[in-house]
Amino acid sequence: xxxxxxxxxxxxxxVAAARAVDAGHDVVGVHLALSRGSAGxxxxxxxxxxxxxxxxxxxxGDARRAADVLGIPxxxxxxxxxxxxxxxxxxxxxxxxxxxxxxxxxxxxxxxxAALLDRALALGFDALATGHYARLEPSADGGPPTLxxxxxxxxxxxxxxxxxxPERLARALLPLGDAASKAEVREEAAxxxxxxxxxxxxxxxxxxxxxxARAWLxxxxxxxxxxxxxxxxxxxxxxxxxxxxxxxxxxxLRVGRPAADGKPRxxxxxxxxxxxxxxxxxxxxxxxxxxGGPPVWAxxxxxxxxxxxAQLRAHGAEVPCxxxxxxxxxLDLAEPVRGVAPGQTVAxxxxxxxxxxxxxxxxx
Amino acid sequence: xxxxxxDGRPAERPARVYADHAASAPVLPEAAEAVLRALSLTxxxxxxxxxxRAARRVLEESRExxxxxLGAAADEVVLTSGGTEADALAVTGLYRARxxxxxxxxxxxxxxxxxxxxxxxxxxxxxxxxxxxxxxxxDERGRLRTDALAAELERxxxxxxxxxxxxxxxxxxxxxxxEEVVRLAAAHGVPVHSDAVQAPATQDVDLAASGLAALSVxxxxxxxxxxxxxxxxRRGQALAPLVRGGGQERGLRSGTSAVALAAGLATALAAAAxxxxxxxxxxxxxxxxxxxxxxxxxxxxxxxxDERPGASLPGTAMLTLxxxxxxxxxxxLDARDVAVSTGSACSAGALRPSHVLAAMGVPDDDARxxxxxxxxxxxxxxxxxxxxxxxxxxxxAARRARAATLPTTRxxxxxxxxxxxxxxxxx
Numbered sequence: 001x002x003x004x005x006x007x008x009x010x011x012x013x014x015v016a017a018a019r020a021v022d023a024g025h026d027v028v029g030v031h032l033a034l035s036r037g038s039a040g041x042x043x044x045x046x047x048x049x050x051x052x053x054x055x056x057x058x059x060x061g062d063a064r065r066a067a068d069v070l071g072i073p074x075x076x077x078x079x080x081x082x083x084x085x086x087x088x089x090x091x092x093x094x095x096x097x098x099x100x101x102x103x104x105x106x107x108x109x110x111x112x113x114a115a116l117l118d119r120a121l122a123l124g125f126d127a128l129a130t131g132h133y134a135r136l137e138p139s140a141d142g143g144p145p146t147l148x149x150x151x152x153x154x155x156x157x158x159x160x161x162x163x164x165x166p167e168r169l170a171r172a173l174l175p176l177g178d179a180a181s182k183a184e185v186r187e188e189a190a191x192x193x194x195x196x197x198x199x200x201x202x203x204x205x206x207x208x209x210x211x212x213a214r215a216w217l218x219x220x221x222x223x224x225x226x227x228x229x230x231x232x233x234x235x236x237x238x239x240x241x242x243x244x245x246x247x248x249x250x251x252x253l254r255v256g257r258p259a260a261d262g263k264p265r266x267x268x269x270x271x272x273x274x275x276x277x278x279x280x281x282x283x284x285x286x287x288x289x290x291x292g293g294p295p296v297w298a299x300x301x302x303x304x305x306x307x308x309x310a311q312l313r314a315h316g317a318e319v320p321c322x323x324x325x326x327x328x329x330x331l332d333l334a335e336p337v338r339g340v341a342p343g344q345t346v347a348x349x350x351x352x353x354x355x356x357x358x359x360x361x362x363x364x
Numbered sequence: 365x366x367x368x369x370x371d372g373r374p375a376e377r378p379a380r381v382y383a384d385h386a387a388s389a390p391v392l393p394e395a396a397e398a399v400l401r402a403l404s405l406t407x408x409x410x411x412x413x414x415x416x417r418a419a420r421r422v423l424e425e426s427r428e429x430x431x432x433x434l435g436a437a438a439d440e441v442v443l444t445s446g447g448t449e450a451d452a453l454a455v456t457g458l459y460r461a462r463x464x465x466x467x468x469x470x471x472x473x474x475x476x477x478x479x480x481x482x483x484x485x486x487x488x489x490x491x492x493x494x495x496x497x498x499x500x501x502x503d504e505r506g507r508l509r510t511d512a513l514a515a516e517l518e519r520x521x522x523x524x525x526x527x528x529x530x531x532x533x534x535x536x537x538x539x540x541x542x543e544e545v546v547r548l549a550a551a552h553g554v555p556v557h558s559d560a561v562q563a564p565a566t567q568d569v570d571l572a573a574s575g576l577a578a579l580s581v582x583x584x585x586x587x588x589x590x591x592x593x594x595x596x597x598r599r600g601q602a603l604a605p606l607v608r609g610g611g612q613e614r615g616l617r618s619g620t621s622a623v624a625l626a627a628g629l630a631t632a633l634a635a636a637a638x639x640x641x642x643x644x645x646x647x648x649x650x651x652x653x654x655x656x657x658x659x660x661x662x663x664x665x666x667x668x669x670d671e672r673p674g675a676s677l678p679g680t681a682m683l684t685l686x687x688x689x690x691x692x693x694x695x696x697l698d699a700r701d702v703a704v705s706t707g708s709a710c711s712a713g714a715l716r717p718s719h720v721l722a723a724m725g726v727p728d729d730d731a732r733x734x735x736x737x738x739x740x741x742x743x744x745x746x747x748x749x750x751x752x753x754x755x756x757x758x759x760x761a762a763r764r765a766r767a768a769t770l771p772t773t774r775x776x777x778x779x780x781x782x783x784x785x786x787x788x789x790x791x
Contacts, residue, residue: 028695073698077691078716082769118768123692123761124699 001126002026003173006112007066007074009059011189011196012131012176014066018192019175020129021070027129029067029074031060032116034083035207066194079115086110088207096221096243098272099343102160102314103205109163117171127173134158135177135352136169144170146298147354152181159311162347162357165296214252217244226275228255231268231284242270242277248285248339255279266339286336290321292329292346292358301326302355309349312340312360318349329358381702381747385585385740386534386562386680391628392587392741398631399589402624409621410612423623426630433633434581435570436596442613443626446593447561447582451481453595453606453617454557454578455528459489461602462525462555469525471496473516473554475508475540476723481580482528482559483719495525499723505670506538506724514548521552531560531567531579535720535736536669537680539567546575555601561585561593564636565740566644566678571596578603581633583625587741588632592625643741648678650739650748657752658683662759668721668734679739684726688733688762689769696758702751705736733762 003025005017020027060076067074087107094101117128133150134157144166150156164172179185182201189197204211221243228237236255239245249267259265265279290310295301302308302323309318310331320334331346340363347357382390402422407415409423424438431438444450455472462469472486476499489495498516501509508529517524527549532539542558549556555577563569565586571579578601583592597603597616609618636643658665668682669675685693690706697704706718721731737751 028699073695075691075695078689079769115769119692119765122764122768123696 002124003028003127003129004116004120004125005029005072005129006116007031007063008131009062009066009196010131010202011186011194011199012133014063014131014194014196015185015189015192016129016131016175017066017072018070018188018194020173021072023175027070027072028125029063029070029072030116031063031074031076032083032111033060033076033078034080034111062196062199066196069193077116077119079111082115083107083111092217092220094343095217096272098242098270100246100341101343102345103207104160104314105163105345108160113164113168113172117168121171127171129173129175131176132157132161132174133176133179134161134174136172136174148177148352149349150176151178155179155182158354159314159345159347162354163296163345166298214244224272224275226277228253228277228279231278231280236279239277242272242275245270245277247341253279282338285338287338287340287363288333288336289324289364290331290333290340290346290360291362292331293361295326295329295356295358297356298354302350308355311347311349312337312344328361378701381750382742383737383739383747383751384703384705385743386537386736386738387705388584388590389565389587389740390742391589392632392635394635395588395628395632399624399628402627405623409623410610419621419623423621423626426623426626429630429634430594430626433630433637434564434579434596435572435574437599439614440571440596440599442595442597442616443621443629444593444595444617445591446584447559447580448481450580450582450593450595451479451559452485453603454580455482455485455526456489456606457603457616458526458555458557458578458601459493459495460604464604465602468523470494471498471520471524473498473500473513473524473527475500475502475529477502477506477533477535477720478528478530479534479559479561482530486528500529502723504725505675506533506536506668506720507670508540508545510541510544510548513545517548517552517554521554524552524554526555526557528557528559531558531563531569532677533720534562535718536682536724537562537677537738538669539674539676542574542576550575562677562680564633566640566647568640571598577601583629583632586632586636588628589625591622592629594629644678647739647743650743650745651678651681653745654681654737654739654748654752657748658755661752661756666730668724668726679743681737682721683735683737684721684730685733685735685759685762686730687766688759689766690732690734692762692765693733693735693758696761697751697754700754700758702754704751705738706734
């Protein structure tokens with residue numbers, strides 16, 4: 001196959017590309033320039049502080065060097081326009097609406113496995129390889145493959161791919177799904193002579209320099225001061241904008257007085273319309289029913305009453321649940337989960353297999 | 365992509381078509397031989413012993429040949445590491461020297477289509493040394509508007525430190541009206557520098573005849589190794605050095621003389637001067653063949669520049685292909701063994717709309733589909749024919765790819781035919 005390997009400049013995507021080469025594919029590496037002024041705009045002077053692992057000149061250089069070591073052609077493609085519209089602006093708008101988006105999910109859904117994959121297909125490629133830790137298993141009937149958790153549960157990234165419809169997964173190649181561990185991948189990178197073998201993992205939101213998302217949002221979301229209240233409506237503090245708070249957030253509430261029970265308080269809910277941010281003790285965050293938007297199913301929708309696992313955050317634990325409704329998606333969780341926020345993605349599992357996903361609309 | 369790919373492609377692939385001579389030209393065998401010969405010399409050209417004298421002899425003979433090839437005297441040649449260094453030395457050095465003589469002269473006039481090697485030092489002077497940077501406009505064909513320069517000098521001639529205008533643009537190949545620039549500037553006592561990096565292979569670059577105060581050349585655009593270049597500085601022209609040290613190059617560019625590189629530069633420039641008339645005519649013929657072929661295969665392609673005879677470098681053609689992205693075109697052609705470039709390469713390989721096309725009034729949307737074809741000494745009619753043959757299918761694929769990349773929220777682009785502009789010079 002002709003395979004386009006997305007190469008971020010990190011160790012995972014470099015090894016993924018290497019494994020695609022080893023598998024006998026005709027591989028071309030591509031690094032995505034995702035932010036304006038990134039990856040070599042030719043301007044002089046030291047690079048401003050940018051998050052690592054996305055699109056700094058250094059990352060592009062690391063990716064290029066890895067491609068050279070692998071002996072594959074390499075290009076930098078500018079998808080910044082698309083990334084801005086579909087990931088960055090979406091992120092800002094979601095927070096402005098009082099929701100909690102996951103930009104990595106959006107990026108996979110709308111940039112990597114949408115714009116990039118479509119572009120690759122148009123240019124004559126058959127598949128897109130990435131360094132995600134997740135497994136694709138071929139289907140028995142020759143249809144699209146199914147997505148499964150990675151062999152290494154600690155590194156599993158199937159959550160951020162769970163939004164992909166089957167026809168997109170059919171064009172994906174995930175060579176790291178069977179890796180035993182990140183350590184194994186680093187070891188392999190070192191053996192292959194890839195200089196990124198010891199490069200630190202990236203954790204932050206790639207387009208937020210320094211990782212301070214609240215400060216970043218504060219510059220972009222209109223400030224509308226409001227009140228921090230307890231569940232009885234008593235005013236505890238003022239804030240300068242409900243947008244940017246996240247359900248389950250504890251820090252930065254600036255609530256002067258301690259709670260009557262002396263326990264820390266968390267954001268329970270927020271309303272951008274009224275400006276109210278309601279806080280309370282941790283146990284009041286607990287939710288057992290999740291309602292989502294229109295689900296994306298990997299195959300035929302499971303029957304109502306089906307027992308599944310739900311994952312509500314990128315690194316959250318899987319919680320057993322019962323599928324109480326499919327349109328809209330309704331899940332009854334077997335155990336309470338804290339901090340379920342509208343805007344988050346819920347990924348549904350049957351064993352290791354991803355069966356579908358949806359965006360959380362509300363929880364009770 | 366390995367030659368033995370499993371998808372059934374032939375293991376034997378045709379030789380590649382290299383149509384990116386404006387980025388870097390293949391090293392001339394005679395230049396390589398000159399470098400190798402000089403590498404056998406031991407000794408620092410500044411040393412007084414026999415070894416030093418032998419090295420110095422090659423260095424100075426090389427300097428004389430560079431001078432002879434470019435209408436200059438040997439003591440007007442400042443050897444550098446390349447065109448970028450020569451440009452930086454000229455812009456910064458002329459500014460500092462002119463301002464030293466007359467503190468009122470703070471204005472730096474450069475054309476809007478200059479290479480970053482000129483633009484960035486000029487911006488540096490504006491940011492750190494009180495310079496007032498003026499970007500001079502070009503017309504829709506990419507040629508400097510001398511009326512704007514005249515008006516600028518009329519108002520601020522006494523406050524102007526220097527003018528820098530390239531000989532030929534690196535993206536479009538369009539020749540600049542240097543004679544007029546020099547005439548206008550001279551009336552106000554303003555020195556003129558020209559980045560002539562793209563010119564020597566086909567143009568009569570002659571320092572004396574040009575009236576320029578300084579001009580930059582680069583070795584690797586004419587078949588010398590990368591890492592060679594020179595600033596030609598008119599005798600008597602004041603210039604402040606950038607690299608200070610042992611005082612080589614008459615104190616204007618310190619650093620142990622790179623004797624072997626100088627030999628390569630001299631040999632390549634001499635060959636360029638020798639072959640220039642025949643080469644210019646040959647390349648003009650190839651370019652006409654290219655444009656006719658492109659016109660036939662991709663009717664809405666547009667030449668950005670000046671197609672009139674003698675108005676641009678004969679081997680360079682900047683095309684815009686509506687509905688395409690330059691990086692997709694580059695990939696598709698590379699995969700078909702054709703090497704070209706988009707508007708302008710940059711260190712990380714990402715693409716931004718060309719500032720040259722923007723200055724010519726080309727809309728961003730059209731500038732995204734820019735493709736620079738630059739033919740040179742090794743180019744053949746077969747190269748041109750192969751490029752022309754694959755271009756239509758490449759454009760079709762690039763348009764599909766562009767459509768896939770548009771933001772989902774964006775309204776569709778106007779049809780390619782409607783996206784043309786006044787800057788279209790009718791391919």
